[in-house]
Amino acid sequence: MSSTVGSDLLSLVYTSTASQPFRETALSHLLAQCRVLNAAREVTGMLLFRDARFIQVLEGPAAAVRALAETIRRDPRHHDMRVLVEEPIAVRRFADWTMGYRTLADGASSAPEGFRDSFADLDAGAERSTALRALAELTLWFRVRSGLPSAG
Numbered sequence: 001m002s003s004t005v006g007s008d009l010l011s012l013v014y015t016s017t018a019s020q021p022f023r024e025t026a027l028s029h030l031l032a033q034c035r036v037l038n039a040a041r042e043v044t045g046m047l048l049f050r051d052a053r054f055i056q057v058l059e060g061p062a063a064a065v066r067a068l069a070e071t072i073r074r075d076p077r078h079h080d081m082r083v084l085v086e087e088p089i090a091v092r093r094f095a096d097w098t099m100g101y102r103t104l105a106d107g108a109s110s111a112p113e114g115f116r117d118s119f120a121d122l123d124a125g126a127e128r129s130t131a132l133r134a135l136a137e138l139t140l141w142f143r144v145r146s147g148l149p150s151a152g
Contacts, residue, residue, distance in 0.1 A: 010062035011089045012069055016081040018052040026065060030077075043068055044094045097111050 022030075024118065027049060037104035056072075058065050073081045 001081055008062045009059060009089045009092065011057065011085065011087055011093070012058050012065050012083060013055070013085040014069065014072070014081055014083045015056075016054045016072075016078040018054065018077060018078050021052070022049065038068075041068065044096075046094055049050045057094065059089060059094060060086070069082075077113075089098045 023079045031047070034047075038060075041060060041064040043058055043064055045057040045059050047057075058068060071082070080084075
């Protein structure tokens with residue numbers, strides 16, 4: 001993956017709802033397809049899926065990211081796509097991932113105070129600062145779970 005540092009990099013974060021239940025095998029197939037296509041477009045990012053909801057971060061050349069977002073918007077496998085954040089970036093958060101993926105498993109164990117296990121607050125037309133904070137939390141969570149070094 002070329003670095004594309006210093007060029008027109010864009011980060012776009014969206015959320016959407018699955019149109020029908022996704023089995024793990026369907027998600028695996030979707031990810032395999034996305035990884036190949038994203039590598040060719042120099043797009044990196046992360047995909048989270050929980051309770052029929054997707055949250056995805058796309059980053060790469062601005063034109064490629066915007067074109068991909070429009071393709072995703074027309075995909076019948078989901079609906080109610082809403083862009084939460086679209087901003088230029090100087091460096092990729094997920095430079096090593098053509099598409100990192102995690103399921104947010106439902107757990108009965110209680111979470112520590114302050115722990116975010118949902119991004120439902122982003123569904124209610126969150127302010128930009130709320131969406132940016134959620135993106136930072138998602139990035140940190142994903143890096144910790146993936147064993148990647150924190151961007152600092």
